[in-house]
Amino acid sequence: MNGKNNPEWHRNFRQRGLRITEPRKAILEVLNNTTEHLSAEEIYTEVHKTYPNIGLTTVYRNLELLEEMGIIAKFHFGDGRSRYELIQSPQKPGHHHHLICTGCKQIIDYDDFVDEEIELLNKVEQALSAAHNFQITGHTIQFYGICNSCRGNL
Amino acid sequence: MNGKNNPEWHRNFRQRGLRITEPRKAILEVLNNTTEHLSAEEIYTEVHKTYPNIGLTTVYRNLELLEEMGIIAKFHFGDGRSRYELIQSPQKPGHHHHLICTGCKQIIDYDDFVDEEIELLNKVEQALSAAHNFQITGHTIQFYGICNSCRGNL
């Protein structure tokens, strides 16, 4: 059901003594096949189609797990719910950032200038590490705005 | 009680037909005198000391209002509650970004490299505006990491 990359996370899980379960397979399956930034409930709804027994709690629990394993990233786009994205998605560009329409809430992945952004981020990261004695683990860059069609609706 | 900058927001409010009320004065007073990034409840608690009649609802309502008036900014630092900061704070550097410790949740305002960051952000902003036909209204840059003492606690 989800091709050759199975072994990868299987091994990853087993090393930690974690089990390969149907809900886990189904959740990763959904994440693997979307270009969107799904919320827990949206993932639940999607998984539910092929695995009707799934519980929303299980989705939450596994998203938390996957996040701390570094397999998915959790985002806050200002709509009051967390959204999740596979860090290595077959459906997406590599390192990208997000552009959010505050009107219709659509989220656009962009990677124009990301190289430059990352270069600067690295520089800032080093400066901050040194100045504040932090071990930097991640960053967030987002742009907010109003898309073309939402502007029309004003 | 809060010096010479009163007239400023008073005028601002009155122009919109909004009233100058005790709760509003008290909330702005608190925001004016902190270097922290307070949540609604923290603001409520603080205001409550000098104005015990304040309601949490009123705090939320006014924070929303102040945000849409462009007087305060609302942030999400990943601890599940919104946090607020005066955009022009007498207690803070001008345009700054945030460094968050995921251990103890402390938030550090930094402005090293902010000029460079902003320069790049402007460039990206223009590119994104053009490419996606967006009218960009804001951005978020944050770094996450683990501070020195939290690293010790691991």
Place this chain on the structure above:
DNA sequence: ACCTTAATGAAAATGATTTTCATTAACAAT
């Protein structure tokens, strides 16, 4: 001092996420 109505506060409602707990099912050992 009076009126109009914006603003408030308390309580209830909502919505996302977490916790609890009894049941189920992975999978290591047999």
Place this chain on the structure above:
DNA sequence: ATTGTTAATGAAAATCATTTTCATTAAGGT
């Protein structure tokens, strides 16, 4: 293949931040 251990699950209840409702209060123009 069968079994035993215990990680994982699902349902229901609990929690927590935020929003809504609605009757009351108080700004501030008259």
